[in-house]
Amino acid sequence: MAETVAAGRRSGHRRELAALALAQFTCSFAGSNMNVMINDISRDLDTTVQGVQVAITIFLLVMAALMIPGGKLTDRYGRKRCLLTGLVVYGVGALLSAVAPGLGVLILGNSILEGVGTALLIPPVYILTTLLFHDMTSRARAFGVIMALGGIGAAAGPLIGGLITTGISWRAAFVFQALVIVVIVVLSRGIEDPLPPEPDRPFDTVGAVLSAVGLVLIVMGILAADNDVWLMLGLLCLGVFMLWWFFHWVRAREASGKEPLLSLALFHNRTSNLGLVTQNVQWLLLMGSSFTVAAYLQVVRGYDAIGTGVIFTSATLGLLVSSLAAERLARRRPQRTLIMTGFAVSVVGVAVLIVLAGSLSSAWAFAPGLLLLGLGLGVMLTPSVNVVQSSFPEEQQGEISGLSRSVSNLGSSFGTAIAGTILVSGLTRGAYAAAMLVLAAIGLAGLAAAALLPHDRPRPPAHPS
Known part of the structure; x- marks a missing residue:
């Protein structure tokens, strides 16, 4: 009987983890899959590359701006209720985007509603994982699955979006997101909120x-x-x-x-502050490079959505390989070393993207640089978050998780805004090189921040988020 109960509990946790990980995958996918639809959306909605860039940036920005308030609302209304509400709002936004007749409706559906939905559902994903998985080993493994799917969603978004756009339509990519949301809602029915809501709790x-x-x-x-x-x-x-x-x-x-809304005491920890800087720069590099390369391939080189998406498989492969090795690397190398190595490899990847794109006409010239970028980011994503999370006691994990997610999404928004603005100002080889050089310089700043982190001994992740 005890074995049967334990088996049922494990099965329930697997369903819960599948729902939470799929939610993170979908939100990460949404942040990058539009990069390969630039030409298709521009033609269909009679807009410009800058218009699509604005839609992508606002989506990432809404996530960043509302992530901390979204985390606070989970205490007041309950984690499961906020998760399901966020999923419904996101699904409505995806369906509205699929039938958008113009850029304004696309921004309302994709940028606003999907952004608000993400801000409501992501904090419960991390808080519920912390509460549902009690021992450190299972919790670290669960967070590893969620972070891996999040990274894969961001890196594989261009490929999946390209396949759907070329095979059917860019609108079908939003229908795909809505269908995944339905699956998540079904899987989430069995989740039980371990803590009761506090409806009288004040909200700033x-x-x-x-x-x-x-x-x-x-x-x-x-x-x-x-x-x-x-x-x-x-x-x-x-x-x-x-x-x-x-x-x-x-x-x-x-x-x-x-x-x-946010305790200023969270910023009194120097190690955590440096870790937050590295998180911000990592996602800035990922999303800035993704938008810049995708827009350049489509608008300047004339590649379609599937051709652009296929090129990005090298970044997906690099991120997947390094993410799978993250736990083993964490046992053998200090977190500071992993973060510094990740930044170094990523900056080299950006440099390769500049040099090969300028000297070779083939689109595959972008593959080595994207591979290095994916490898570097995969090595340092989890250690950076763990540096921040492990700087605070258990009772502050929910609050620092919200700040961590907000800082990461703000980095994504900055990446698309900064690199995209430089690129669309000229849409030439020179503008592409200028955008990538700025990203490389920001990557070096992230490396400098990582070098200031305190030395530590290699150990398994204590509380990745």
Whole structure:
């Protein structure tokens, strides 16, 4: 009887883990699959490359801006309820995107609704995993599965999106996302929230608005760089002011004994701060390079969606190989060493993407650089998150997880905004090289931040997220 109960519990946990991992895969997939649809969407909706770039960037930005508020809402309304609500909102956004008659409706469905849905469902994924898997070994394994599927979703998004776009239509890629959401909802029915909701728990609405508006203004300022320099400066200054106001508000709220949206104590840990910088730069490199290479191949070189997606299989392969070896590497090498190695390999990959693209006409000239980029990112993704998570006690894991996810998504948004803005300003070989050089420079800054991390001994991941 005991063996039967244990087997049933393991089977239930597998279904729960499958639902949570698929949710992370879908959200990561959504962030990168549109990169190979640039030409198809531009033609169908009578828009420009910059229009598609804005849609992608706003999606990533909405995720980043609302991730921390989304995490706070899980305490008030319950983790499972927020997960299911996020899935439904995401599914509606995907279906609306599939029938979009113009760019405005696509932004509403993909960028806004899917972004809001992601911000609601991702925090419960990580919090439920922490609560459902009690011992450190099973928890580390569960987070490893979730992170692996998230990385694969981001790296394989161009290939899967290219196959669907070429075989059917770019609209079918959004229908595919909606179908996966249905599967996740079915698998999620058996999830039981280990903690009851706290409907009377206060929510910092002012803090949520200030932080979201500040981040939106900064990214929109970056997007405006190639159209109006004064508008760019105005938006950036206003965004910085709103973020200053947010931190001032949080400090005053903490001083009065009220619960803020985000505790400033999270930023008092130097190791965690450096880890957050490395996370931000990693996703900036991944999404910035993905958009730049995909847009260049389609708009300048004239490749279709499937041709572009196939080239990106090298990045997927590199990320998959290094992710599968992550646990073994963590036992043998210090986290600081893995993060520094990952950045070094990734920067070399970006350099290869610049050199070979300029000297060879074949699209396969991009494969070696993408492979190195995937290998480097796969090596350092989990150690960077683990550096942040392991800097805080168990009772602060939910809060730091929300901050960690927000910082990572903000990096994705910055990558697409910065590199994309440089590229679409000229859409030439020179603009491509300039965008990639900027990404390489940012990668070197990430390497410098990793070098400042404290030395540690190799050990298995304590609490990856």
